[in-house]
Amino acid sequence: MGAILTVQSDAGRRRIEELLQQHEEHVLKRWLEIAATTPGGHADRGDMTVRLTEIYQALRQSFIGSGDTSDLRGLLAELSRSRARQGFAPTETANVVFGLKQAVFELIEGDGDTEALKGFVWFSRTIDDLGLFTFESYATAREKIILDQAEQLLELSTPVVKLWEGIVAVPLIGTLDSARTQVVMEKLLQTLVETGSEHAVIDITGVPAVDTQVAQHLLKTVVAARLMGAECVISGIRPQIAHTIVTLGIEFGDIVTKASLSDALAYMLRQSGVQVVKGRGTRVTVRTEEGD
Amino acid sequence: MDRVPILKLGDILIVSIQIDLEDQSVLALQEDLADKIVDTGARGVIIDITAVEIVDSFIGRMFATIASISRMLDAETVVVGMRPAVAITLVELGLSLGGVRTALNLEKGVALLNHLDGAQIAAAPR
């Protein structure tokens, strides 16, 4: 039975292929019209005509050839990407592809060709696959954008600033997760090497909470900096965070902690032998204006 | 087996590790350094690992051993130029290099040794 079905569908398939070849101009024109009526399909007629014509050719090529669909899939992925960039929903793109089914069906209906009608079942399934493929490409492209943005955000949210000659600081703001803490840690240590800074302040005033892992990462950063020959101070620990750290039983050992960033800076300056002298309270500035 | 050269600059011995160290070279370096400290009467040893891409427990232990031996021979040891990735890995490995002094680079290492030397003289009874 399976064999008979195959023979039948093979015949139907050949018939569809013939139709696609003979009525290429007509089907393509119809497809473009249908595509234009789908929501958002009218975006750029010229661009759309080029793309759909290419896809049509590639589709026929994949039938004739060894069934290699890599060209076709490449074009569909490109279509999906470009439409996603223009702000179309993935369903709209898939609908454009599905439009080809209608175009072909209208042709067969007009003919009343039973052989072709049988082949249409197969053809329909093929086009469904391709439509779903554009959907998949859309999701993949989206995922990549999200990943890239997350990475950019990570870069943006971890500045290492120089406070004084030989003193750098990382003001951390927002929730720290393990990945971000690791990025900060690496960037801070790299900055120590590049700037030859022997002192660093990790300021966590803007961090609402830490978990065990994050606290461990902070700890490891301080130890790693020490191994490299630099000293770290952690400043701005909120009462809740101090509570968490003690409750979790994390040993902060001999790591220096300061209440605020300014306390930490004062400490670091003292450590590096800088003396800060307060100037006179009032200073009179005399300015003479010329030509007056 | 490659031997690591030991350079002398004033009363400081400088070892700059430029190759991927074999365990045998590590052991040889330990012996060579001890001999050289005695020969030259050096007051300080600087091990420059700027070019070293990994430090495992064996090499890490070498630093601690060299520091201990040198101290016995009245010389201070400073390990300089550890890369961030190496430091992070050592922390994860669980190696703290207790008793080993470190500095960011060669210049700061020399400064640290001079500072220690000065402190020693200042602390000495008059």
Place this chain on the structure above:
Amino acid sequence: MTSPDEQLLPINSNGDVVLVRQQVRAVAIQAGLSLVDQTKVVTAASELARNALVYAGGGQVKIEIVRNGARSGLRLTFSDDGPGIPDIEQALTDGWTTGGGLGLGLSGSRRLVDEFDLQSAPGKGTLVTVTKWSR
């Protein structure tokens, strides 16, 4: 039989340990690991290769690139026909050593990788498989 993504290296001398380190580094770069992750996995490889040499008199390592969805990683399989480990839990404890080292080889390298599997029995040799995934 080795595919381009897979290679087998012998560990019979101190020089071989250095070669293993260099080869693991090269493949780690190929697998897309970050600099810190490369350093971690090379350090772990160095520890495990030395273990095979010191405790079993030698062995070999298989280096391969593995994939899991979009992530790629590096898998190292160290095998030897040495005396094996009688008490695995003890061997994985920080500071425990029978070879005069620091006792950080096994326990430390476990912390440096994402997946760690140790199979051993007295007289049956030791098989250590470690995997590091790209972030």
